[in-house]
Amino acid sequence: MTTLQFFHLILSFTILISFLDHHPSLADDTSDDDSYWLMRIKSEFIDPFGALNSWLQETSMCTWNGITCRDDKNHILSLNLSNSGLNGAISPHLSKLTFLETLDLSLNSLTGPIPPDIGNLQNLKELHLFSNSISGTVPPEIGLLRKLQVLRIGDNLLTGEVLPIIGNLSELRVLGLANCEFNGSIPKEIGNLKNLMFFNLQQNSFDGVIPQEIGGCTELLNFAASNNRIEGRIPASIALLASLQILNLANNSLSGVIPFELSHLSNLKYLNLQENKLGGEIPFQFNRLVQLETLDLSRNNLSGNISLLNTNLRNLEVLVLSENHFTTIPANICIRNSSLHQLFLADNDISGDFPVEILNCSSLHQLDLSGNNIGGALPPGLDSLKSLTDLLLNNNSFTGNLPPQIGNMSNLKTVFLFGNMITGQIPAEIGKLQQLTTLYLYDNQMSGSIPRELTNCSSLADLDFFGNHFSGSIPPTIGKLKNLINLLLRQNELSGTIPSSLGYCRKLQRLVLADNKLSGSIPPTFGFLSELFLITLYNNSLSGPIPESFHHLKNLSIVNFSHNRLSGSFAPLTASNSLTKLDLTNNSFSSNIPSALALSTSLIRLRLAHNFLTGSIPPQLSQLKQLQLLDLSFNNLTGQLHTDLSGLTNLQHMILSNNQLFGPIPTWLGSIAELGELDFSSNNFSGHIPAEIGNCSRLLKLSLRSNRLSGSMPPEIGNLNLLNVLNLQKNNISGTIPPTIQQCKKLYELRLSENNLSGSIPPEIGTLSELQVILDLSFNQLSGQIPSSIGNLMKLERLNLSFNQLEGEIPPSLGKLSSLHRLNLSSNHLRGLLPSTFAAFPLTSFVGNDELCGPPLVSCSESSKKWLSESQVAGIIVAIVFTSTLICLFLMYIMLRIWWNWRKVAVSCGGSDTKKEEEDWVCGEEIVKSSDHHFWNSNSMALVPSSQSKQLSDTTCIFQFKLRNNPMV
Ligand SMILES: *[C@@H]1O[C@H](CO)[C@@H](O)[C@H](O)[C@H]1NC(C)=O
Ligand SMILES: *[C@@H]1O[C@H](CO)[C@@H](O)[C@H](O)[C@H]1NC(C)=O
Ligand SMILES: *[C@@H]1O[C@H](CO)[C@@H](O)[C@H](O)[C@H]1NC(C)=O
Secondary structure, three states, X not given: OOHHHHHHHHHHHHHHHHHHHHOHHHOOOOOOOHHHHHHHHHHHOEOOOOOOOOOOOOOOHHHOOOEEEOOOOOOEEEEEOOOOOOEOEOOHHHHHOOXXXXXXXXXXXXXXXXXXXXXXXXXXXXEEOOOOOOOOOOOHHHHHOOOOOEEEOOOOOOEEEOOHHHHHOOOOOEEEOOOOEEEEOOOHHHHHOOOOOEEEOOOOEEOOOOOHHHHHOOOOOEEEOOOOOOEEOOOHHHHHOOOOOEEEOOOOEEEEEOOHHHXXXXXXXXXXXXXXXXXXXXOHHHHHOOOOOEEEOOOOEEEEEOOOOOOOOOOOOEEEOOOOEEEEOOOOOOOOOOXXXXXXXXXXXXXXXXXXXXXXXXXXXXXXXXXXXXXXXXOXXXXXXXXXXXXXXXXXXXXXXXXXXXXXXXXXXXEEOOOOOOOOOOOHHHHHOXXXXXXXXXXXXXXXXXXXXXXXXXXXXXXXXXXXXXXEOOOHXXXXXXXXXXXXXXXXXXXXXXXHHHHHOOOOOEEEOOOXXXXXXXXXXXXXXXXXXXXXXXXXXXXXXXXXHHHHOOOOOEEEOOOOEEEEOOHHHHHOOOOOEEEOOOOEEOOEOOHHHHHOOOOOEEEOOOOOOEOOOOXXXXXXXXXXXXXXXXXXXXXXXXXXXXHOOOOOEEEOOOOEEEEEOOHHHHHOOOOOEEEOOOOEEEEOOOHHHHHOOOOOEEEOOOOEEOOEOOHHHHHOOOOOEEEOOOOOOEEOOOHHHHHOOOOOEEEOOOOEEOOEOOHHHHHOOOOOOEEEOOOOOOEEOOOHHHHHOOOOOEEEOOOOEEEEXXXXXXXXXXXXXXXXXXXXXXXXXXXXXXXXXXXXXXXOOOEEEOOOOOOHHHOOOHHHHHHHHHHHXXXXXXXXXXXHHHHHHHHHHHHXXXXXXXXXXXXXXXXXXXXXXXXXXXXXXXXXXXXXXOOOOOOOOOHHHHHHHOOOOOOHHHHHHOOOO
């Protein structure tokens, strides 16, 4: 190397040094100056709130925010930037702060992994990284932090297993891993942590068993492992954790019995084993847990007696044993001075009378005995529970009256007595309960009038008396209940008018007065109920118009006024664009359908059937894009169906029967893809049945009965392969029955009678094996033989081929139709021997044919002589021509009667259709009652179909399934 070269090297080195003096960012990684590294760390955080603004080079780092220096002021001991709004990743340069003892970056929005370099912080005692969005796995280098006492990394997105190396952190006192995505099992090395006091691994996906070795953590105060997938038995070694105060293993899959050894945990205050698979009994040794304040063993398979004795468990405040199979409550569950505040025994197998022992639990605030089999009367001494706020006795078998002493329980807020067999009246004393917010008495046998005193309970928000026998009128003072939100009085025997003061309960959201005997008109004060969301008044005797003030009710969503005598126009109901369900069936509404209804664009169901509505269907209704059910049947509507109505693209049920609508059946019906029910019967529709109807592939029912349709049946009907019911009766349809009908494999009712159909019956009809209700082809011009395939319709109950031109013999296969109980083959040209099984049918089934014989007709040998010979015999015996003429007249009279009876049968078939329609109303019931209110579950308000309404409609409504599928409320 020349001198020059050496000189150059020295020079450049000097330049480099001087350069670095001014540009610390290029210094080498061995800098021993914490402030230098802190500046680098600062530059790597995103600091939107300026938490690091005080970190300035010109000031001493010991004055910076979040920093605590060592005495020598050159190094920092603690860095605390908790809750500073920091973003970005954790800088690996933190590992340069080697004197650091405390690092707290909790409660920020940090992302990325924990840098492995953190293992260099050999002096670190506390590491707080909880409540960030840190991801990845925990680096094994954590195991190098031998002085670590606190490791809190929970509430992050960390995954993976917890490594056994954790067991090397022998100084660890606090280990917080909760609310991450950790999995795998708890490493057995955890037992090496002799100093561990707090171990929290709740809300992860840990599985496997709790290691036996946990017993080594002898200093443990708090062990919380709830909400994981831990399985196996609870290890008895937990009993070695002599300091343990809190043990929470809720929501896992622990099985086996509860180890009695847990009773050695003499410091235990809180024990939660809720929602596991634990069986057996509660160990009686648990009575030794004298410090216990909270015990939750709910949602397991525990059974037997509850052996807990309050004589020992003097500190017990909360006892939750719900959803097990316990059978009895111990006689001494409470003694004087018990601390028990909450006793939850819901959904067990407790029977017998009300356990009066409980009345000794004088400090009780909440008592839940719901869902057991407790019977007998409610004890009058109930009022010794002076502090009680919540009394839940629902779903038991209580009988007898509600004791008046309930009025002394002045702290009561919630009273659930529903689902019992309580009788008698509501005691007037109830009016003393000023705190009462919720009173559920539904599904009982209570009677008498609702006491006016009830309206003194000024805190009342929820009243549900559904399904009792309350009579008399609604108290006129009801308007005093200014906090009332839900008033449900459905299915009682209330009479009189609706008090107009009800309109002053301005917080009312749900008003259910349906199924009573209320009369008079709807009070105009209802216009003040601006919060009202649901109102059902169906099945009463209300009359008069809907008050104009309903225009103010902008939150109305569900309205059911069906089956009353309301009249006038329903225009006042069209002001709420929240409206989803409107049912005014069976009233006396007249006037047109207001076109303003089209503004209620959320409407899903619209039922206006059985009124006196006139005019045409407003084309504006096409704006109701959500509409699924439209029922306008049994009104006086006229006019043609406007093309705009093709915009009702979500329609599933279109029921326009029994009006005076006319014009063609629109071809656009074929574009309403969801259509399941189309009923245009009893109108004046004319023209052909459009082939497009075959595009409605979801159609279950098609009825065009009693119109003026002509032309032939389009073969496209065969595309409707879900069709259950096809009724084209009473039209002028001609041509042949298309053989494609065989593709409608689900048909169980087929009526084509009273048309002009000709040709022969297609033998393919015999493949419709679901046909059950009826096959009716009567009163047509059908000719040829009866196809023997009809004998394959094994489910068929009614067959009517009368008044056609059918000829030939009856195929013997028909004799095998074992389900058949009505048959009419009369007035054809049939001949020959009847199948022997037909002997059970009346004569009228076969009259008016050419040459049929065999029982019930004459035997084939005497065939065609019998009628005549009888009159001849009569003639011979009496021998007076005048008399025989009289007899002939008498016979004609009989024939007329027979023919007349047939007419009647045909009419009554039509009648049964009407009945089915009536039953559809019932199916469409909007508001029915839940019988399983659960405590603390305020959302389950009264809006689930009840078993009663199911029974009403079960077997009768073919569209029930479809309707149920659309959640009704
Ligand atoms: C960090 O500071 C916050 C208050 O800013 C404090 O609540 C927290 O305890 C400190 N962390 C440590 C580990 O001392
Ligand atoms: C952890 O401790 C075990 C046993 O005490 C030891 O064998 C192992 O080397 C330690 N691991 C580390 C990384 O220090
Ligand atoms: C409705 O039509 C029927 C039958 O056409 C008629 O008897 C009745 O008077 C009409 N009612 C009204 C309100 O128009």
